[in-house]
Amino acid sequence: MIKVENLSKKYGDFTALRDVSFELGEGEVVGLLGPNGAGKTTLLRILVSYLKPSDGKVEIGGMNTQKPILEQKIKSMIGYLPEQAPLYEDMLVREYLEFIGNMQGIGEDAIDSRVDEVIKKCGLKDKENAELTTLSKGYRQRVGIAQALIHNPKIVILDEPTTGLDPNQRIEIRDLIKEIGKDRTVILSSHILSEVQSTCSRVIIINHGKIVADGTPETLEQTGRGNSFIKIEVREIADGLVEKLRGIEGVVEAKASGHDIDIEVRKENDIRSQVAEAVVGSGAGLLLLERKQTSLEDIFIELTNKENE
Amino acid sequence: MNRVITLAKKELNSYFNVPLGYVVAGVFLIASGYLFTQSFFLYSQATMRPFFSMMPLVLLFILPAVTMSSWAEEKKSGTAEVLLTLPVENIQAVLGKFLSAFAFLVILLVFTFPIPLMIINLGVPDRGMMLAGYIGTLFLGAAYIAIGLWISSITKNQIIAFLAALIVILAFYLAGSSLILDTMPSQVAAIGKDLSLATHFDSMLRGVLALKDIVYYVSMVLLFLFLNARAVGERNWK
Secondary structure (H helix, E strand, O other): EEEEEEEEOOOOOOOOEEEEEEEEEEOOOEEEEOOOOOOHHHHHHHHHHOOOOOEEEEEEEEOOOOOHHHHHHHHHOEEOOOOOOOOOOOEEEEHHHHHHHOOOOOOOHHHHHHHHHHHHHOHHHHHHOOEHOOOHHHHHHHHHHHHHOOOOOOOEEEEOOOOOOHHHHHHHHHHHHHHHHHOEEEEEEOOOOHHHHOOOEEEEEOOOOEEEEOOHHHHHHOOOOOOOEEEEOOOOOOHHHHHHHHHHOOOEEEEEEEEEEEEEEEEOOOOOOHHHHHHOOOOOOOOEEEEOOOOOOOOHHHHHHHHHH | OEEEEEEHOOOHHHHHHHHHHHHHHHHHHHHHHHHHHHHHHOOOOOOOOHHHHHHHHHHHHHHHHHHHHHHHHHHHHOOHHHHHOOOOHHHHHHHHHHHHHHHHHHHHHHOOHHHHHHHHHHOOOOOOHHHHHHHOOOOHHHHHHHHHHHHHHHOOHHHHHHHHHHHHHHHHOOOOOOHHOOOHHHHHHHHHHHHOHHHHHHHOOOOOOHHHHHHHHHHHHHHHHHHHHHHHOOOOOO
């Protein structure tokens, strides 16, 4: 559905994207992840033909976005919510959606039912006749998503759809995105991991304009190169326990603080049972033992920090 | 073309959704009405000539206020990104905005119709001259609007858009005034005169709709709409 080849974008001396390539199939829900300023918005703006790439090629539904003759056709395949959900503040919700629908080529005969449909889908029924300038951030995002869906596009691109929302609104928007993703290709950008983890079937992490990871949330977790951690809590730290733990094969470091001991373990090693034996054997009284999974969060931090160094 | 009309309608509505549209219309009607009645009752002539000869000056303040927000505000609030990712070409978006501002000007001029109606009732004016005056004002206004829109597309700040449009239009207007031309060598003066918005308007006011004046205004409008579409296409308004 979307094919990006060796895409680069320069603003003067600053390189916002370098040599980005990926391919998205129909119906994929993809999270574009990266710290602020990584190039997410630039990439999305190129996909929607708002910006032109400096180098490389983008194909939407097999059509090259660089060909001026195809531009309008490509644009009408995509629904787009820009960052911050900009809206024409002086309009009413319904009026705005009708305007966007007409601009998308929906005729007068069909516009009412289309507007009703997206209003229902995005939970805007109560606000249908409200002025856009009076809406809260959560409703603004919904109007932005509704306008992206008005022409029933095959591809929906959402730039930071949940930024600035409270936790409840975030869950609502997340559910809405899941719903949207059932029958179309969705790309959403975010710098919040849990968001992407819960909505996306695939994650692309970019940093400094380059793709640093690409895969399902699960495979990304497995490819994390960091060490894993075991946390134990004991009734009382017995003499020599920490040293004993350090002696177990695979342990990189063990640190005690109060009743807790944090053990850093080289990946691949599952030494929980050895640790438990050691603790019980020393008579310390084991209260808790848990392995902290390397989360997507750790991988994200690791990948994006490494680039900074 | 449908999209151009849809956009133009929405833009025209938005002039009346915010107080600015009413303020601009009010200022226009008060200023033009006041300035007209002053000279009208002084000279007691059944003519609209004094009314139209003030138009370049009145519109110099009015039309930049109409066009100042058209692109600057879209860029500032980010809606330009919504508009330009819809299936419209840059030139279509520019045309839509031009048509809406032009329609606003037409509405303003319709509200001045009591003036010719009054004159027709009071005396025997030259109706052809009146019509020529309105047509000339539309051509002049179209050029002002095209310049104003272009300036609005190269800044994010409405106030700058207003002032810069005022200065550029004034420069084009004064290019034909004898005050400036008399200080120039004759070849330069001739070019200045041909390029001036004033020269061509004055000849229309005399009731002559000459092809060269129409060609002049149409090319001015096309030139600035083209520059506008190019500025919008470059998107370098970070």
